[in-house]
Amino acid sequence: DAKTTQPPSMDCAEGRAANLPCNHSTISGNEYVYWYRQIHSQGPQYIIHGLKNNETNEMASLIITEDRKSSTLILPHATLRDTAVYYCIVRPRNSGNTPLVFGKGTRLSVIA
Amino acid sequence: GAVVSQHPSWVICKSGTSVKIECRSLDFQATTMFWYRQFPKQSLMLMATSNEGSKATYEQGVEKDKFLINHASLTLSTLTVTSAHPEDSSFYICSAARFAGGRMANEQFFGPGTRLTVL
Numbered sequence: 001d002a003k004t005t006q007p008p009s010m011d012c013a014e015g016r017a018a019n020l021p022c023n024h025s026t027i028s029g030n031e032y033v034y035w036y037r038q039i040h041s042q043g044p045q046y047i048i049h050g051l052k053n054n055e056t057n058e059m060a061s062l063i064i065t066e067d068r069k070s071s072t073l074i075l076p077h078a079t080l081r082d083t084a085v086y087y088c089i090v091r092p093r094n095s096g097n098t099p100l101v102f103g104k105g106t107r108l109s110v111i112a
Numbered sequence: 113g114a115v116v117s118q119h120p121s122w123v124i125c126k127s128g129t130s131v132k133i134e135c136r137s138l139d140f141q142a143t144t145m146f147w148y149r150q151f152p153k154q155s156l157m158l159m160a161t162s163n164e165g166s167k168a169t170y171e172q173g174v175e176k177d178k179f180l181i182n183h184a185s186l187t188l189s190t191l192t193v194t195s196a197h198p199e200d201s202s203f204y205i206c207s208a209a210r211f212a213g214g215r216m217a218n219e220q221f222f223g224p225g226t227r228l229t230v231l
Contacts, residue, residue, distance in 0.1 A: 043116075043205050043222035044156070087155075097209060099146045100220055102156040 003027070004088045009107040012082075018075040020106050022088030025069040032093045033064060035073045036100070037084040044087065044102075047073065051093075078110045115139055116208050118223035125196055126231055133191045133226045135206030141186035142208035146220070147179075150203040162189045196230045203227050 005023040012018040024033060034049040048055055048062045050071075055062045061074040075082055087105040091098070115138040125131050135145055143164045148156040160181050161169045168181035178200075180192040189208075193200055205225040 038156075041203070041225065041227070043118075043207075043225045045222070046219070085155075097144050097161075099158050099161060100207070101158065102148075104155050 003090050003101075004103055006086075006088055006103065006106045008104065009109070011109050011111055012075075012078045014080060014110050014112050015077055018078040018082065018108055018110070020073040020075075020086050020088075020108065021070065022073070023070045024088070024090045027068050027090050030092050031090045033062065033068075033071050034089045034091060034100075035060070035062065036087045036089065036102075037082075038087070038105075039081075039084040044100075047086075049093075078108075080110050080112060082108065083110045084108060114210055114219075114221045116206065116221045116223040118204075118206060118226050120226060121224060122227040122229075124229045124231065127197050128195055130192055130194045131196055131228060133193075133204055133206075133228075135189045135191070135208070135223050137187045137208040137210070137221075140208070140210045142189075142210060143186060144209040145183060145189040146207045146209075147181060147189075147191050148205045148207070150205060150225075156205060159191075193228065196228070198230045201228055201230045 032049050032051050035047040036044040038044045048060050050062045064071045085105040085107050087102050117136045119134045145162045147159045149159050150156045158171050159174045162181045162183040164183045170176045183189040203225050207220045207222045209220050
C-alpha cells in the first residue's frame with residue numbers, strides 16, 4: 001500500500017528552483033520523511049530527511065507542512081546534473097534493519 | 113564516509129551460467145544489507161534482506177534457490193544469480209545499513225548498482 005503520492009514527472013528550467021511535492025497523509029507520529037534521488041543507471045542517493053521542522057543541507061531544503069501530511073523538496077538552483085527520479089519515503093528513524101520501500105517517484109527533467 | 117561498492121558494475125553472460133555480484137561496505141560495518149532489482153523505467157523492487165551470519169529473508173515471489181545470498185562478514189554480501197536467463201537481465205542494487213551515532217544513525221547507503229545482461 002502506497003504511503004506517499006508524488007507527481008510522475010516535472011520539468012524545471014536550469015538555474016531555477018525545483019519544487020517537488022509529496023503527499024503522505026497517513027504518516028504516523030514516529031515516521032520521518034526521507035528523500036532520495038536516482039540518477040540514471042546509478043544507485044539511489046540520500047538527499048535529506050526531516051520529522052516536522054524544515055531542514056536544509058548543502059543539497060536541498062525540505063519543507064514539511066504543520067500537519068505533516070505533505071512536504072516539498074526544494075532544489076534552490078537546479079542544474080542539468082539534478083535530472084533524476086526523486087523518491088519521497090516515510091519510515092521510522094533508526095529503522096536500519098528494515099528496507100526502504102520505493103514508490104514510483106517523480107522524474108525531474110532540468111532543461112537548459 | 114558511508115561508501116558502498118558493488119562489483120562488477122556490469123556483466124554480460126550466456127544463458128544458463130551463474131553470476132556473482134559483490135556488495136561491500138567500505139568504511140563501516142553493516143550487519144544488514146538489502147538487495148534490490150530494477151527493470152527499465154520501473155522503481156526499485158526489494159528482493160531480499162541479508163543479515164550477517166544468518167540466512168537471507170526473501171520477498172514474496174523471489175526464488176531463494178535462484179538468487180543465492182551470502183552475508184559472510186560485516187562488510188560483504190554476495191548475490192549469485194544461478195542459471196541465469198534473459199528475463200533475469202536487470203539492474204541489481206544493494207544497500208547497507210550502518211549503525212552509528214549521530215543524526216544519520218542506522219541509515220542505509222546504496223551501492224552504484226550492477227547491470228546484468230543475459231544473452
